[in-house]
Amino acid sequence: MSHHIIEVKNLDYVYPDGKQALKNISFRVTHGESVGIIGLNGAGKSTLLMHLNGVLFPTGGEVSIGEVAVHKSTLPVIRQHVGFIFQNPDDQLFMSTVYDDVAFGPRNYKLSESEVEQRVLSALDTVGIAHLRNRPPYKLSEGEKRAAAIASILSMSPDILVMDEPSSSLDPSSRRRLIKLLHSFKHTRIIASHDLDMVLEICERTIVIKNGEILADDSTLKIFENEELLAISGLEKPFCMQNCPVCAAGGSVKKSV
Amino acid sequence: MPTIAESLNNIRLLDELSGQATLIHRLHPLAKLLTTLSFLIVTVSFGKYDLSAMLPLIIYPVALIIAGDIPFAPLFKRVLIVSPLAIGLGIFNPFFDRTPLIILPWLQISGGWVSFTVIMLKFVLTVLAALILIATTGITGIASALRTLRIPKIFVMQLILTYRYIALLLEEVARILLAYSLRSPFSQGVHFSAWGSLSGQLLIKTHLRAQRVYESMLCRGFTGEYNTGSLKKFSWTDLAYFTGFTLFFITVRQADIPVRLGALITDLYSISLKI
Numbered sequence: 334m335s336h337h338i339i340e341v342k343n344l345d346y347v348y349p350d351g352k353q354a355l356k357n358i359s360f361r362v363t364h365g366e367s368v369g370i371i372g373l374n375g376a377g378k379s380t381l382l383m384h385l386n387g388v389l390f391p392t393g394g395e396v397s398i399g400e401v402a403v404h405k406s407t408l409p410v411i412r413q414h415v416g417f418i419f420q421n422p423d424d425q426l427f428m429s430t431v432y433d434d435v436a437f438g439p440r441n442y443k444l445s446e447s448e449v450e451q452r453v454l455s456a457l458d459t460v461g462i463a464h465l466r467n468r469p470p471y472k473l474s475e476g477e478k479r480a481a482a483i484a485s486i487l488s489m490s491p492d493i494l495v496m497d498e499p500s501s502s503l504d505p506s507s508r509r510r511l512i513k514l515l516h517s518f519k520h521t522r523i524i525a526s527h528d529l530d531m532v533l534e535i536c537e538r539t540i541v542i543k544n545g546e547i548l549a550d551d552s553t554l555k556i557f558e559n560e561e562l563l564a565i566s567g568l569e570k571p572f573c574m575q576n577c578p579v580c581a582a583g584g585s586v587k588k589s590v
Numbered sequence: 591m592p593t594i595a596e597s598l599n600n601i602r603l604l605d606e607l608s609g610q611a612t613l614i615h616r617l618h619p620l621a622k623l624l625t626t627l628s629f630l631i632v633t634v635s636f637g638k639y640d641l642s643a644m645l646p647l648i649i650y651p652v653a654l655i656i657a658g659d660i661p662f663a664p665l666f667k668r669v670l671i672v673s674p675l676a677i678g679l680g681i682f683n684p685f686f687d688r689t690p691l692i693i694l695p696w697l698q699i700s701g702g703w704v705s706f707t708v709i710m711l712k713f714v715l716t717v718l719a720a721l722i723l724i725a726t727t728g729i730t731g732i733a734s735a736l737r738t739l740r741i742p743k744i745f746v747m748q749l750i751l752t753y754r755y756i757a758l759l760l761e762e763v764a765r766i767l768l769a770y771s772l773r774s775p776f777s778q779g780v781h782f783s784a785w786g787s788l789s790g791q792l793l794i795k796t797h798l799r800a801q802r803v804y805e806s807m808l809c810r811g812f813t814g815e816y817n818t819g820s821l822k823k824f825s826w827t828d829l830a831y832f833t834g835f836t837l838f839f840i841t842v843r844q845a846d847i848p849v850r851l852g853a854l855i856t857d858l859y860s861i862s863l864k865i
Contacts, residue, residue, distance in 0.1 A: 412809055419802065424803050427803050433818070
């Protein structure tokens with residue numbers, strides 16, 4: 334059995350205040366795939382992601398990881414295999430040092446302290462912040478915090494990485510480092526983002542969501558070439574696929590003389 | 591009055607100080623916790639007029655501040671912040687208890703003033719000891735020591751999460767106050783008409799934030815036990831630290847050292863005069 338497969342069948346979710354956030358969502362993600370989830374604010378992207386490791390449970394339909402249904406009784410197994418990286422790294426980093434934060438997951442799975450240390454150092458090495466291990470998380474830059482948040486998930490050796498807006502509030506060079514890092518992973522990756530250029534670079538497949546429903550599920554390039562679909566879903570082409578704002582006819586930026 | 595941002599720094603300063611590697615920091619958290627507890631018990635056990643007998647206890651915080659390389663000023667500032675409570679408890683003593691207790695040729699000090707000074711001294715010593723414990727052990731170290739003492743995990747969790755929650759709460763307060771002050775350039779402080787909505791916002795925001803932090807803990811296998819890694823072994827140095835200081839506290843409690851010292855010096859002086 335592979336834990337790398339995600340299967341979502343007819344997923345519905347209604348918030349306690351009565352708002353229907355997800356309607357009849359179905360898709361299957363296979364081993365090693367990298368899938369982008371895009372849509373406007375409030376479309377249901379984060380709600381969908383939160384179902385993949387049991388932060389939320391469906392009102393209708395079901396979610397399975399490998400062949401294990403996401404259920405209260407299966408949560409320890411599910412959460413070991415699905416690493417969830419929150420939109421705001423400050424929500425994820427709460428211990429007094431980066432080391433303790435990255436060790437938090439492995440320690441909860443009762444690994445020996447030597448195994449914990451090995452995993453922590455290896456995770457910190459992977460994201461390139463081994464030198465920051467004794468620093469308090471609140472003293473890190475946004476890019477470093479993001480790297481620490483990713484390391485805190487990698488130390489649990491997950492098969493699947495679920496990321497909510499991983500590139501938000503990063504400066505260009507931190508964003509580039511993050512993209513390189515995500516490229517280097519062999520995990521199954523699900524990335525919800527408004528950074529369409531990053532989605533184009535990392536994800537071979539993209540799911541478009543609008544008002545809690547799947548509008549399209551296709552190869553990323555096909556999605557971004559479909560101007561009609563993008564217009565309906567309130568999105569734009571990634572910047573790298575748009576004409577140059579300076580030299581294109583009617584370009585939005587005027588050349589200075 | 592410190593600003594919110596300063597308070598936030600203050601809270602974090604203790605955490606940062608606990609990351610040092612001095613002799614005191616390297617001691618086992620359990621040894622430090624037990625020593626602090628014995629210090630607290632002995633300190634509060636003194637009678638209301640035992641001012642001179644208590645004085646040698648000052649050695650303990652001073653020794654730890656020096657050996658633990660802890661800056662004195664920020665510690666003392668924190669003590670001052672909570673001092674109104676102790677002043678409130680003892681301020682009426684000088685009015686009600688006017689019996690002269692210390693009679694000097696040029697001055698008479700009433701029992702009320704002595705008991706007030708004892709309350710203040712007890713307060714400063716106990717608060718300092720607690721602050722020094724956090725600054726040399728860290729909240730995580732204290733939590734693991736409490737778990738070693740078989741304190742139920744629910745209480746230890748409460749302690750740790752409350753400690754973390756204060757920082758989250760202050761962060762939100764700082765943000766809300768900044769947003770408020772940027773849009774109300776002529777007002778000093780927050781106008782009372784906005785108190786309700788600001789505190790309501792604060793409650794909701796911090797609740798949501800705490801919810802997200804909790805979710806992220808759950809996502810990493812949290813099941814109610816706050817694992818802080820295995821503690822190092824309790825060594826002979828730790829035992830010596832604990833027993834040494836505890837014996838010192840007991841000696842201070844049993845023998846009025848300043849009085850005995852005074853008597854000894856007087857004796858020696860009179861002997862030397864006879865010779």
